[in-house]
Amino acid sequence: xxxxxxxxxxxxxxxxxxxxxxxxxxxxxxxxxxxxxxxxxxxxxxxxxxxxxxxxxxxxxxxxxxxxxxxxxxxxxxxxxxxxxxxxxxxxxxxxxxxxxxxx
Amino acid sequence: xxxxxxxxxxxxxxxxxxxxxxxxxxxxxxxxxxxxxxxxxxxxxxxxxxxxxxxxxxxxxxxxxxxxxxxxxxxxxxxxxxxxxxxxxxxxxxxxxxxxxxxxxxxxxxxxxxxxxxxxxxxxxxxxxxxxxxxxxxxxxxxxxxxxxxxxxxxxxxxxxxxxxxxxxxxxxxxxxxxxxxxxxxxxxxxxxxxxxxxxxxxxxxxxxxxxxxxxxxxxxxxxxxxxxxxxxxxxxxxxxxxxxxxxxxxxxxxxxxxxxxxxxxxxxxxxxxxxxxxxxxxxxxxxxxxxxxxxxxxxxxxxxxxxxxxxxxxxxxxxxxxxxxxxxxxxxxxxxxxxxxxxxxxxxxxxxxxxxxxxxxxxxxxxxxxxxxxxxxxxxxxxxxxxxxxxxxxxxxxxxxxxxxxxxxxxxxxxxxxxxxxxxxxxxxxxxxxxxxxxxxxxxxxxxxxxxxxxxxxxxxxxxxxxxxxxxxxxxxxxxxxxxxxxxxxxxxxxxxxxxxxxxxxxxxxxxxxxxxxxxxxxxxxxxxxxxxxxxxxxxxxxxxxxxxxxxxxxxxxxxxxxxxxxxxxxxxxxxxxxxxxxxxxxxxxxxxxxx
Numbered sequence: 001x002x003x004x005x006x007x008x009x010x011x012x013x014x015x016x017x018x019x020x021x022x023x024x025x026x027x028x029x030x031x032x033x034x035x036x037x038x039x040x041x042x043x044x045x046x047x048x049x050x051x052x053x054x055x056x057x058x059x060x061x062x063x064x065x066x067x068x069x070x071x072x073x074x075x076x077x078x079x080x081x082x083x084x085x086x087x088x089x090x091x092x093x094x095x096x097x098x099x100x101x102x103x104x
Numbered sequence: 105x106x107x108x109x110x111x112x113x114x115x116x117x118x119x120x121x122x123x124x125x126x127x128x129x130x131x132x133x134x135x136x137x138x139x140x141x142x143x144x145x146x147x148x149x150x151x152x153x154x155x156x157x158x159x160x161x162x163x164x165x166x167x168x169x170x171x172x173x174x175x176x177x178x179x180x181x182x183x184x185x186x187x188x189x190x191x192x193x194x195x196x197x198x199x200x201x202x203x204x205x206x207x208x209x210x211x212x213x214x215x216x217x218x219x220x221x222x223x224x225x226x227x228x229x230x231x232x233x234x235x236x237x238x239x240x241x242x243x244x245x246x247x248x249x250x251x252x253x254x255x256x257x258x259x260x261x262x263x264x265x266x267x268x269x270x271x272x273x274x275x276x277x278x279x280x281x282x283x284x285x286x287x288x289x290x291x292x293x294x295x296x297x298x299x300x301x302x303x304x305x306x307x308x309x310x311x312x313x314x315x316x317x318x319x320x321x322x323x324x325x326x327x328x329x330x331x332x333x334x335x336x337x338x339x340x341x342x343x344x345x346x347x348x349x350x351x352x353x354x355x356x357x358x359x360x361x362x363x364x365x366x367x368x369x370x371x372x373x374x375x376x377x378x379x380x381x382x383x384x385x386x387x388x389x390x391x392x393x394x395x396x397x398x399x400x401x402x403x404x405x406x407x408x409x410x411x412x413x414x415x416x417x418x419x420x421x422x423x424x425x426x427x428x429x430x431x432x433x434x435x436x437x438x439x440x441x442x443x444x445x446x447x448x449x450x451x452x453x454x455x456x457x458x459x460x461x462x463x464x465x466x467x468x469x470x471x472x473x474x475x476x477x478x479x480x481x482x483x484x485x486x487x488x489x490x491x492x493x494x495x496x497x498x499x500x501x502x503x504x505x506x507x508x509x510x511x512x513x514x515x516x517x518x519x520x521x522x523x524x525x526x527x528x529x530x531x532x533x534x535x536x537x538x539x540x541x542x543x544x545x546x547x548x549x550x551x552x553x554x555x556x557x558x559x560x561x562x563x564x565x566x567x568x569x570x571x572x573x574x575x576x577x578x579x580x581x582x583x584x585x586x587x588x589x590x591x592x593x594x595x596x597x598x599x600x601x602x603x604x605x606x607x608x609x610x611x612x613x614x615x616x617x618x619x620x621x622x623x624x625x626x627x628x629x630x631x632x633x634x635x636x637x638x639x640x641x642x643x644x645x646x647x648x649x650x651x652x653x654x655x656x657x658x659x660x661x662x663x664x665x666x667x668x669x670x671x672x673x674x675x676x677x678x679x680x681x682x683x684x685x686x687x688x689x690x691x692x693x694x695x696x697x698x699x700x701x
Contacts, residue, residue: 024222025222026219026221026222026225027221029219029221031216031217031218031219032221034216035216038216058221058222058225058226059221059222059225062225062226062228062229062230063229063233065222065225065226066204066226066229066230069205070222070223070226071205071206071207071208071223072206072208072218072219072220072222072223073218073219073220073221073222073223074218074222075218075222085211085213086209086211086212086213087212087213087214087215088208088212088213088214088215088218089214089215089216089217089218090215090216090217090218091215091216092215092216092217093215093216094215096213096214096215097213097215099213100213100215
């Protein structure tokens with residue numbers, strides 16, 4: 001499990017609520033690698049440091065993924081703020097990701 | 105050197121039974137062990153039922169856990185849908201079956217491409233956890249359409265195949281096809297990849313929905329080709345496997361009652377055990393009554409009986425038969441009799457066949473009634489019904505069941521029936537019932553048209569119904585026509601009167617003759633008496649005559665002596681004609697003195 005937590009930098013003013021995200025990937029599969037990269041770019045641009053991201057490798061933690069109701073990889077879940085949102089795919093379509101996360 | 109070839113049956117381990125009745129026969133043992141089979145078909149063709157039923161059977165009968173990956177439906181939906189079958193899926197889902205909900209809800213947003221690596225990793229984990237031997241990917245087409253590109257579709261299909269190859273399980277993949285296969289790009293490719301391809305279809309023919317199953321490919325194995333009827337019953341899906349081409353029916357000589365004694369006598373002692381009997385007739389000719397009587401007789405012998413009626417409920421039949429003294433109720437209660445009422449239009453003729461097959465398996469009857477088989481013609485066309493009717497008779501005979509079938513004929517001429525379902529050729533005994541309308545009456549006539557291998561009456565009988573059951577009465581023929589009902593009664597009365605008259609006449613004549621005989625006897629006696637008397641008289645007369653002769657000669661001698669006549673002998677003896685007459689003696693007497701003068 002890879003845990004990434006952006007260091008809080010009080011200087012970034014854009015978003016004030018903390019966004020909690022979970023990304024389920026399958027090792028270094030092309031789609032998974034692309035998803036990590038795409039998400040990192042989106043977060044950096046739109047969330048600043050106001051996010052918490054947990055990356056779960058399904059190959060490593062399949063039972064966790066089963067319990068979380070994951071179907072395919074890569075898969076992104078927004079835990080908070082509610083409502084819960086789910087996005088599948090390599091997150092190449094930035095607009096739909098932002099829309100689903102309720103950012104844009 | 106000669107090498108004897110072993111039988112061409114594959115080793116038992118190479119296949120794994122699905123437990124779906126009929127399918128394991130068609131595929132000579134089931135699905136290929138540890139290989140993947142593809143089920144294709146339109147919506148509602150039974151793909152999910154096939155897959156789920158196989159899983160349930162494996163879990164329940166062989167204790168083999170399984171995983172069901174549902175791309176189309178939620179677990180809750182699946183369990184609710186399966187509640188119509190007696191699978192008890194809910195408790196099974198807690199222990200031996202794992203449902204993986206792979207249904208992407210509409211709220212899920214798709215952004216870019218995804219793949220199944222993660223899913224397969226999860227399934228592998230689950231497989232190891234529960235020790236699964238089976239896996240079903242149900243509705244893979246739903247997933248594939250989300251992949252958006254034919255290349256990624258193919259890639260994911262390969263991924264599944266490789267995953268299965270690495271860690272073999274018995275796998276079933278189902279895919280929906282709309283109409284022809286051309287709608288989907290990769291189905292050809294998918295078929296190529298799979299070891300066994302099964303097509304399920306559903307079509308509507310004359311308003312009847314017909315389900316079919318066809319095995320189109322089975323790598324390394326033979327299978328029964330062609331489309332086979334599929335029906336859905338309490339235990340799920342059932343495939344109508346074709347009957348073996350060779351007819352192997354035993355021919356018992358044991359007789360069973362056709363229902364009542366008089367009919368048995370007409371049939372030369374009853375029906376042969378395991379034979380088939382056809383009763384034809386226009387509506388209202390008591391076909392059901394005869395069938396009911398046959399069933400009742402079987403039940404009374406303690407034989408398990410199956411009464412199949414089409415388009416008429418079991419309860420009305422029992423009630424109606426009760427009015428003619430046929431009581432089926434107690435046998436229904438005891439379980440000896442099983443009644444099944446089918447609605448012909450609801451399912452196809454072949455589905456009815458499959459249904460009857462499972463009924464026979466469940467009830468194990470020794471006698472069976474189908475009333476009327478002609479109703480099958482409504483279930484998806486005549487040609488189909490014909491084939492089904494024939495197969496039905498053969499199937500029942502295979503089981504050694506004595507069957508009685510009724511068929512409605514359009515006309516009173518039994519030949520018309522022969523053109524309708526053409527069942528008469530396979531029936532061993534054929535009884536035809538008809539109405540004979542004369543003098544404002546309809547009367548029922550019973551004729552035995554044929555009865556294989558047994559003597560039978562050639563005469564028409566009148567069938568009478570009373571609250572004591574059906575009866576047969578002799579009929580009269582007059583001027584080439586049979587007389588029934590009132591006419592028969594009249595004829596009977598007329599006959600009776602004639603008989604009485606004849607009897608009286610006879611008695612009269614006899615008395616007369618006796619009198620005459622007595623009279624003759626009396627006369628004979630009288631004549632005999634008179635004869636006796638005459639004889640006595642005659643005897644008396646001749647003795648008198650002799651005495652007279654003696655005395656006259658003595659007197660002559662005396663006279664001669666007294667009158668001193670010549671001692672010379674008499675010159676002329678009396679003529680012979682008068683020698684013994686009284687006159688002759690008198691003359692002699694008279695001449696004597698004259699000549700002496």
